[in-house]
Amino acid sequence: MPFDATRHHRRSVRLPGYDYAQPGAYFVTLCVQHHLCLFGEVEEDTVRLSTAGEIVRACWNALPAHFPRVVPDAFVVMPNHVHAIIGIVDDGAMPGDACVAPTTVRPGPPVGSLGAIVGSWKSAATRHIRLNGHSAFAWQRSYYERVLRTPRELERTRCYIRDYIRVNPLRWDRDRLHPDQPARPSR
Secondary structure: OOOHHHHOOOOOOOOOOOOOOOOOEEEEEEEEEOOOOOOEEEEHHHHEEEEEHHHHHHHHHHHHHOOOOOEEEEEEEEEEEEEEEEEEEOOOOOOOOOOOOEEEEEEOOOOHHHHHHHHHHHHHHHHHHHHHHOOOOOOOOOEEEEOOOHHHHHHHHHHHHHHHHHHHHHHHHOOOOOOOOOOOOOO
16 A cells, blocks of 8 residues: 555654754653553452563663663562653763764764663563564554653652552553553543
8 A cells, every 4th residue: 555644644752853862851652553452460459470570671781781871769660660760960971962974864863862761672672572482473563752851840740750660560450551451542
């Protein structure tokens, strides 16, 4: 079927003109395709991770080794999704700097941006999960993000989001991503 812009257009949820490589804090949610519960299960308000869930956590913990500007913050692996706060700190580089010749056009998100970090995390986890017996594993396309833009918003919202992440397993039976919850209409 040929591409039809009126049918296949995906509205971006990213902030127009925002530099996602600049220092800041970002709340992200990544979901398993079709919301399959492959990362574990919640028992007595605690997430018991499967091998796939352990892999996702290990890839999260490895992010600073691959992205020195990343400072991991709050994080939880749920049965079919992940919530995290990713901090990007200043490394002294000028905004937009990249280790690429100026005449080279690189596909994909800019080096060191939130998109590059999340893409790398999803890619590494996918590769390892598939090698560990889930050959058809896939993430849902894209991810949800919220930019915590001002110092006030960062402190106020980060506390709320940290708490939301911390208590997420306690509310799993009411989570909109729980497989037993009725489907919600798309926005």
